[in-house]
Amino acid sequence: QKELAALKEAVRTHLSEHRYEHCLRVSDYAVKLAKQNGLDEKQAAVAGLVHDYAKERTAAEFLAKIDEKHLPTSLKKWGNPIWHGVVGAEFVHDELKIDDPAILEAIRLHTTGAGHHDMTTLDKVVFMADYLETGRHFPGVEEARRITDESLNQGVFYQLAHTLSYLAGKEHVIYPKTFDAYNDWAEYLS
Ligand code: DGI
Numbered sequence: 001q002k003e004l005a006a007l008k009e010a011v012r013t014h015l016s017e018h019r020y021e022h023c024l025r026v027s028d029y030a031v032k033l034a035k036q037n038g039l040d041e042k043q044a045a046v047a048g049l050v051h052d053y054a055k056e057r058t059a060a061e062f063l064a065k066i067d068e069k070h071l072p073t074s075l076k077k078w079g080n081p082i083w084h085g086v087v088g089a090e091f092v093h094d095e096l097k098i099d100d101p102a103i104l105e106a107i108r109l110h111t112t113g114a115g116h117h118d119m120t121t122l123d124k125v126v127f128m129a130d131y132l133e134t135g136r137h138f139p140g141v142e143e144a145r146r147i148t149d150e151s152l153n154q155g156v157f158y159q160l161a162h163t164l165s166y167l168a169g170k171e172h173v174i175y176p177k178t179f180d181a182y183n184d185w186a187e188y189l190s
């Protein structure tokens with residue numbers, strides 16, 4: 001694995017300026033949450049930095065990677081919002097030479113959650129840092145930050161509930177794992 005400065009340069013060259021800056025802010029917010037939750041700060045910094053590394057790849061690149069890595073062909077009917085995490089982790093592994101399985105898994109899960117409440121602290125930190133980084137300004141973000149400072153788990157559930165409701169409000173197709181995650185967390189926290 002490259003040092004943080006070299007990773008930043010690699011991420012910067014693959015993303016537009018606005019998305020690169022989002023990645024830097026996610027990295028910073030992940031470090032903050034890592035400190036609050038007794039997690040390795042370097043691991044959180046790296047995972048946050050690279051979480052959207054593959055976000056600007058073409059559909060053809062994602063589809064080729066699904067074949068190359070023998071990922072389930074059922075993934076092919078989805079699109080960039082799902083691919084850039086689940087398939088994006090493969091680009092991070094192959095191009096950035098990141099081998100830490102915990103970091104790769106946190107990238108896979110960063111959009112949808114795990115499908116159940118059993119996520120690692122790193123998974124939760126990256127999932128929440130992406131949602132709460134200081135450039136996010138959606139209604140409710142301050143409340144979400146406050147809840148997450150109190151309880152990382154309650155923050156995860158807040159995000160799942162609000163993202164699900166937002167997607168349904170827009171009449172978007174929802175990835176089954178997003179529903180499964182919501183249901184399992186609702187039961188777990190009740
Ligand atoms: O990559 P980012 O924009 O920083 O954030 P993200 O990876 O959390 O989310 C990417 C997009 O994916 C966001 O607009 C919300 C959307 N999304 C999250 N869950 C689902 C989803 N889109 C669909 N179609 N289905 C989902 O279940």
Ligand code: FE
Nearest residue numbers: 051052084111
């Ligand atoms: Fe993302």
Ligand code: FE
Nearest residue numbers: 093097098099
């Ligand atoms: Fe490897």
Ligand code: FE
Nearest residue numbers: 022051052130
């Ligand atoms: Fe992101």
